[in-house]
Amino acid sequence: MHNLEKxxxxxxxxxKQTGINAETIRYYEKIGxxxxxxxSSGGHRIYENKHGQRLRFIKRCRELGFNLEEIRSLLxxxxxxxxxxxxxxxxxxxxxxxxxxxxxxxxxxxxxxKELSSRCSGEDVPDCPIIDVLQR
Amino acid sequence: MHNLEKxxxxxxxxxKQTGINAETIRYYEKIGxxxxxxxSSGGHRIYENKHGQRLRFIKRCRELGFNLEEIRSLLxxxxxxxxxxxxxxxxxxxxxxxxxxxxxxxxxxxxxxKELSSRCSGEDVPDCPIIDVLQR
DNA sequence: TTAGATCCTGTAGTCACTACAGGATCAAGG
DNA sequence: CCTTGATCCTGTAGTGACTACAGGATCTAA
Numbered sequence: 001m002h003n004l005e006k007x008x009x010x011x012x013x014x015x016k017q018t019g020i021n022a023e024t025i026r027y028y029e030k031i032g033x034x035x036x037x038x039x040s041s042g043g044h045r046i047y048e049n050k051h052g053q054r055l056r057f058i059k060r061c062r063e064l065g066f067n068l069e070e071i072r073s074l075l076x077x078x079x080x081x082x083x084x085x086x087x088x089x090x091x092x093x094x095x096x097x098x099x100x101x102x103x104x105x106x107x108x109x110x111x112x113x114k115e116l117s118s119r120c121s122g123e124d125v126p127d128c129p130i131i132d133v134l135q136r
Numbered sequence: 137m138h139n140l141e142k143x144x145x146x147x148x149x150x151x152k153q154t155g156i157n158a159e160t161i162r163y164y165e166k167i168g169x170x171x172x173x174x175x176s177s178g179g180h181r182i183y184e185n186k187h188g189q190r191l192r193f194i195k196r197c198r199e200l201g202f203n204l205e206e207i208r209s210l211l212x213x214x215x216x217x218x219x220x221x222x223x224x225x226x227x228x229x230x231x232x233x234x235x236x237x238x239x240x241x242x243x244x245x246x247x248x249x250k251e252l253s254s255r256c257s258g259e260d261v262p263d264c265p266i267i268d269v270l271q272r
Numbered sequence: 273t274t275a276g277a278t279c280c281t282g283t284a285g286t287c288a289c290t291a292c293a294g295g296a297t298c299a300a301g302g
Numbered sequence: 303c304c305t306t307g308a309t310c311c312t313g314t315a316g317t318g319a320c321t322a323c324a325g326g327a328t329c330t331a332a
Contacts, residue, residue, distance in 0.1 A: 005145055008278095010278075010329090011279070011280095012277095012278060012279080013150075020237045021320080022278095022279090023320075023321055023322075024319080024320060024321080027319075027320060027321090028332070029301085031225060031319095040279095040328085040329085041328095042280090042327075042329070043279085043280060043281095043327080043328075044278085044279055044280075044327095044328065044329075045279085045280090051306075053271070056268050060270050061270060062319095063245070064245050064248060064249055065242070065245045067318075067319085068318075072296090074242050074270070076268075077267075078267060078271070081262065082262075082264075083262045083264050083267050084260045084261070084262065084264075085256050085257050085258065085259055085260070085261050085262070085263060085264035085265075085266075086258055086259055086260045087255075087260075087308045088255075088256070088264045088266050088267055089253050089256035089258055089264070089266065091201060092249050092252060092253045092256075092266055093249075093253055095249060096246055096249050096250060096253070099242050099245055099246045099249070100246065102238075102242055103239055103242045103246065106177070106201070106235050106238055106239045106242070107183075107239060109199070109200050109201045109235055109323095110232055110235045110236065110239065112200060112231075113200055113228050113231060113232050113235070114232060116228060117199075117228045117229055117232070118225070119224050120220075120221050120222075120225035120228075121221050122221065122222055122224075122225055123222055124220045124221070125220070125221050125223055126217065126218075126219045126220065126221070126274075127221060128219050128220075128221035128224045128225070129221075130221075130224050130225065130228055131210075131213075131214060131224055133196070134196050134210070135189070135193055135226050136213070138299080146309075146310075147309085147310070147311095148308090148309060148310080157289080158309095158310090159289075159291075160290080161291055162311095163289060163290090167288095176297085176298085177297095177312085178283075178296075178297045178298070178311090179296080179297075179310085180296095180297065180298075180309085180310055180311075181310085181311090181313060198288095203287075203288085204287080204288070205287095210320095224275075231279060256285090
């Protein structure tokens, strides 16, 4: 059964555990977000608990909409034990501003599309207010 | 002054007229969204009115969040004079569903971040509820 | 021992652009 | 007509955040 030297797991296993695609994990390692794990005698990666923690951290950040560079900054703070609640809060608040901008852009699209759609006859005719506006 | 054979304009000019980057216009041509314009004797592209219309159509679609494949479909409908108001409306309504999904994802991020941020002390201390949650 | 699952590497593809290099052409002024 | 400087031409490479291969090696369970 599980071998992989003492307590580590393979890439496939940690991928399932964290819900992160196995290729993505390799990618995170390549760009330096995830430290290189040790290897089995045959060259297979062996992931320890710390890698799982790291991956979950990254995943939560992604779910909050941070990009990989932002996550790198956050991880650096944590690694260097230089976390300042004030700065992290600022970081988060800035990010909220970006998110709100995106939401407002999307809402504008939504409004416009719904407005256009409401003017459609809904019939199988060549005359369409949506196309008219696009061609205006 | 303006030469460029009869009534056409250069790429730079049409870029300014439409508000679309000149490189982007070349890209649209390359992927077949924009028909190839005629050329001057020296090989420079000469854009006519129809190109300007096309580019404005594309731009409006992009502003409504359609991707280039969706725009390609829309343009094909128009070109083949196969516009059906019913189908276009359906198309738009489907797109609205996607937009709403994006908005709700973003709102969830926003809510979570604001909630976390509200728990921050705002002080320059290493203890931070945001980092705590990310590391949990 | 062997089958089949998983892993290794490097590379290429995705989307919608954007940016460059190195050279040709253009329009305007003299 | 000639020069100058702006614009244009081409092909290619880079962006972000993955994802998907190919062709081979290694692993684990039976």
